[in-house]
Amino acid sequence: MTVDRSAELAGNVAVITGAASGIGQGLALGFLQAGASVVAADIKVDTATRGLAADGGLADRLHEITADVTQDEDVACSVATARDRFGRIDIMVNNAGGPSCSPSLYAAAKAAVVRMSAMAAVELAPWRIRVNTVSPEPIMVPGFADNGGSAERLIAVQPWPEAPR
Numbered sequence: 001m002t003v004d005r006s007a008e009l010a011g012n013v014a015v016i017t018g019a020a021s022g023i024g025q026g027l028a029l030g031f032l033q034a035g036a037s038v039v040a041a042d043i044k045v046d047t048a049t050r051g052l053a054a055d056g057g058l059a060d061r062l063h064e065i066t067a068d069v070t071q072d073e074d075v076a077c078s079v080a081t082a083r084d085r086f087g088r089i090d091i092m093v094n095n096a097g098g099p100s101c102s103p104s105l106y107a108a109a110k111a112a113v114v115r116m117s118a119m120a121a122v123e124l125a126p127w128r129i130r131v132n133t134v135s136p137e138p139i140m141v142p143g144f145a146d147n148g149g150s151a152e153r154l155i156a157v158q159p160w161p162e163a164p165r
């Protein structure tokens, strides 16, 4: 059974990193549609996310900021922006960070995020702050298609493409 809990996002304030494209952009628009306010932080901010939000009449709850998540001060600035613009912060989505290295290094980095999130959940539990990790299967983001990718190619590079899912 699928339970739609998106209504619970209404009124919340979220910072989403890597929100200028792909999964992060989809999350930003989904949060806005659910009634949340969003600080969309990305190393390269263009007009795409704002345009899509404006089409849905949602742009007034979107604040875009140029931020590199590898820079502590940029992350702090993103959080401060949420507080200054929307008065609080409820949700942090640590989405930015794609594969720019070998698959092994990428996997190691993702494993580190999973363990870091587990420990952050323990550390932050006394303040009733939840920390969860989402590990999606391959998702066809525009950047992949722009680089000549396709669903067929995605399946072809699976090490065991005919495995039952």
Ligand SMILES: NC(=O)c1ccc[n+]([C@@H]2O[C@H](COP(=O)([O-])OP(=O)(O)OC[C@H]3O[C@@H](n4cnc5c(N)ncnc54)[C@H](O)[C@@H]3O)[C@@H](O)[C@H]2O)c1
Pocket: 017, 018, 019, 020, 021, 022, 023, 024, 041, 042, 043, 044, 067, 068, 069, 070, 095, 096, 097, 098, 099, 135, 136, 137, 138, 139, 140, 141, 142, 143
């Ligand atoms: N697409 C998939 O199939 C898939 C599957 C599993 C996990 N993921 C993970 O989901 C996340 C998003 O992936 P995507 O496919 O949407 O990628 P994407 O390339 O479409 O989008 C990534 C966004 O992050 C931004 N970004 C990159 N480095 C940044 C930095 N240092 N600081 C701030 N922003 C930065 C980029 O400008 C871009 O807008 C990544 O962490 C990726 O590893 C993706």
